[in-house]
Amino acid sequence: MTNTVHSTVQLVEYNNGYSEQLIHYHLTEENLMFTTLPLVKIQDASQAEDMMHVLINHDKSVVGYFALEGDAKRAQYTANERARLFTSFPSIEIAKGMALQQRGFNCFQVLCIRIFLR
Helix, strand or coil: CCCCCCCCEEEEECCHHHHHHHHCCCCCHHHHCCCCCHHHHHHCCCCCCCCEEEEEEECCEEEEEEEEECHHHHCCCCCCCCCCEEECCCCCHHHHHHCHHHHHHHHHHHHHHHHHCC
């Protein structure tokens, strides 16, 4: 009998239970030139109320983050009221080596297909 460890990647909406993990979320200086730390974006009081913060979890650890922005920012790009803007997709070193963020993005694509093609 072979024992195989299956690691899972899941998308979960942010809640305060993840704050402690996000405090320790590290980005390189290069990444910080193009994006911001997830907790900084989440706690930004100027953000739109319809913004959704999504975490990429790998075996219950946060390995990625992105935001789905609605009306305020979306209107700059499209009149489609169902559209959301995919923003803030910083990469962390551990996730890069294991392709975890790519797997999270693949989950996101499947989710979009299910939502928007029904």
